[in-house]
Amino acid sequence: MLDLHYILSNLEEIRENNQQRKVQVDMDRFVALAEERRILIQDVEDKRSRRNEVSRLMKDKIPQEQRQALIEEGRQLKDDLENLELRMKQAQDDLHALQLQIPNLTHPEAPRGHTDEDNKEVKRWGTPTRFDFTPKDHVEIAEALGLIDWEQASKVTGSKFYFLRGDAVWLELALQQYALRILEQEGFQLFTTPDLARRDILEGIGFNPRGEGTQIYSIENTDLCLIATAEITLGGFHQDQILEETSAPILCAGLSHCFRTEAGAPGRASRGLYRVHQFSKVEMFAFTTPEQSNATLERFLAIEERIFQGLGIPYRVVDCCTGDLGGQAYRKYDIEAWMPGRGEGGSYGEVTSASNCTDYQARRLMIRYRKEGEKKPLFMHTLNGTAIAASRGIIAVLENYQQADGSVVIPEALRPFVGKDILRPKTTPASAA
RNA sequence: GGAGAGGUGGCCGAGUGGUCGAAGGCGCUUGAUUCGAAAUCAAGUGUGCGGGGAACCGUACCGUGGGUUCGAAUCCCACCCUCUCCGCCA
Numbered sequence: 001m002l003d004l005h006y007i008l009s010n011l012e013e014i015r016e017n018n019q020q021r022k023v024q025v026d027m028d029r030f031v032a033l034a035e036e037r038r039i040l041i042q043d044v045e046d047k048r049s050r051r052n053e054v055s056r057l058m059k060d061k062i063p064q065e066q067r068q069a070l071i072e073e074g075r076q077l078k079d080d081l082e083n084l085e086l087r088m089k090q091a092q093d094d095l096h097a098l099q100l101q102i103p104n105l106t107h108p109e110a111p112r113g114h115t116d117e118d119n120k121e122v123k124r125w126g127t128p129t130r131f132d133f134t135p136k137d138h139v140e141i142a143e144a145l146g147l148i149d150w151e152q153a154s155k156v157t158g159s160k161f162y163f164l165r166g167d168a169v170w171l172e173l174a175l176q177q178y179a180l181r182i183l184e185q186e187g188f189q190l191f192t193t194p195d196l197a198r199r200d201i202l203e204g205i206g207f208n209p210r211g212e213g214t215q216i217y218s219i220e221n222t223d224l225c226l227i228a229t230a231e232i233t234l235g236g237f238h239q240d241q242i243l244e245e246t247s248a249p250i251l252c253a254g255l256s257h258c259f260r261t262e263a264g265a266p267g268r269a270s271r272g273l274y275r276v277h278q279f280s281k282v283e284m285f286a287f288t289t290p291e292q293s294n295a296t297l298e299r300f301l302a303i304e305e306r307i308f309q310g311l312g313i314p315y316r317v318v319d320c321c322t323g324d325l326g327g328q329a330y331r332k333y334d335i336e337a338w339m340p341g342r343g344e345g346g347s348y349g350e351v352t353s354a355s356n357c358t359d360y361q362a363r364r365l366m367i368r369y370r371k372e373g374e375k376k377p378l379f380m381h382t383l384n385g386t387a388i389a390a391s392r393g394i395i396a397v398l399e400n401y402q403q404a405d406g407s408v409v410i411p412e413a414l415r416p417f418v419g420k421d422i423l424r425p426k427t428t429p430a431s432a433a
Numbered sequence: 434g435g436a437g438a439g440g441u442g443g444c445c446g447a448g449u450g451g452u453c454g455a456a457g458g459c460g461c462u463u464g465a466u467u468c469g470a471a472a473u474c475a476a477g478u479g480u481g482c483g484g485g486g487a488a489c490c491g492u493a494c495c496g497u498g499g500g501u502u503c504g505a506a507u508c509c510c511a512c513c514c515u516c517u518c519c520g521c522c523a
Contacts, residue, residue: 041483045492052492055504059451067503074503242443242480366481377480 040088107331113321126314137341139272174417188253193233201236204365206328230254234285279391293381300385314338329355354385
């Protein structure tokens with residue numbers, strides 16, 4: 001959410017930005033509602049002021065006649081207020097709803113464009129893995145190794161769910177541990193977070209849990225939702241707090257499950273683990289001062305690169321264009337890992353995403369800090385970035401490290417956590433079914 | 434899940450209808466004292482919203498949402514959360 005007064009005094013900039021970001025908001029209506037709200041607030045406060053005055057007069061001993069007149073006036077004020085307050089609240093709610101639709105401002109260097117095809121590749125690391133055999137995709141590899149069960153999952157939960165089994169369990173835990181170890185070294189506080197959060201936290205972070213096409217599962221008869229990312233719980237952690245400037249940047253790493261309905265995201269390049277309803281993820285989150293946030297985004301990207309370089313997985317970095325930023329982000333970098341089994345002859349697939357949300361989330365969640373010499377508390381900046389999404393990490397490992405005989409070599413960095421160097425197809429038929 | 438107690442400012446804690454944005458204490462800031470510090474003394478010290486160039490003025494906020502009343506931190510109702518005991522359970 002952007003600041004109301006900033007919007008009103010920079011209308012042209014906002015209109016232009018909305019257009020760049022492919023978001024349509026009726027700004028004329030916004031301005032009209034803002035004015036209506038202002039007038040109603042003024043009316044309401046005038047009435048309240050008189051009401052307080054009347055009650056102040058009445059606490060002293062006064063002639064019965066005067067008292068009766070004041071009581072009458074008080075009753076009248078009460079009726080008037082009831083009506084005015086209702087209209088004020090309506091105007092406020094309507095304005096707020098529109099305000100939420102207005103996307104964040106955009107970093108001046110973010111590429112302009114409409115779709116992810118306009119994202120700008122800023123870096124490549126490694127070269128796409130070459131094989132002297134025809135590489136398989138992770139679904140086939142996992143099948144041969146007995147690592148993922150889709151069929152039984154479909155009975156239990158329906159499509160786009162899975163059971164990891166056998167060594168895939170170690171692999172998933174290994175990826176999490178590997179990432180968490182690095183983040184601890186980088187000075188992050190580690191968390192495992194709730195997998196659910198209240199609706200207003202989701203909304204504060206910028207998710208819309210209601211309505212058609214929502215990505216969010218809701219829990220019936222409660223105000224809780226399954227989280228789509230630990231960004232939600234970590235960001236909500238400091239809601240309504242005023243923090244010390246000296247504590248910034250606050251770096252948090254959270255492990256959680258992530259749940260996504262994936263409404264309206266069919267087929268395409270979403271085979272296997274690529275797009276699923278549930279996965280586990282280690283997420284980075286930062287609360288920073290405004291001066292720190294740009295550098296912190298670069299730092300997040302550097303950490304993500306460290307993680308994928310450590311795994312020896314080739315990747316490229318893209319600077320996301322205006323149309324692909326989402327509402328909250330001021331700037332966003334994605335890492336796309338090389339996935340040999342993806343598409344025809346392999347392609348890069350998104351594995352991380354790091355965003356600087358500036359004060360957009362903090363304003364909604366009231367996360368502030370006190371700056372030396374400033375009277376008013378200021379909004380913090382928030383950033384989030386993927387350390388490792390286990391599901392896509394598994395894809396990248398299986399596909400890049402597959403061998404001609406169907407086995408998969410475990411990347412050096414993961415071996416201490418997996419407890420083995422190589423995953424081999426079972427030579428004897430699996431007895432457990 | 435059952436019984437009881439409770440949720441007040443950065444923290445502790447008083448307050449049962451108007452004199453309460455709220456006593457007192459701690460903390461913090463500034464000043465006095467001191468060579469300096471501690472101790473002591475004095476003053477200040479919440480947030481949002483509206484207006485204003487500003488000083489400031491108005492308004493709201495005592496877990497959340499409703500209600501009673503001319504007037505609610507205070508009375509009533511519902512919900513949420515915390516603590517203690519019991520039950521259940523990983």
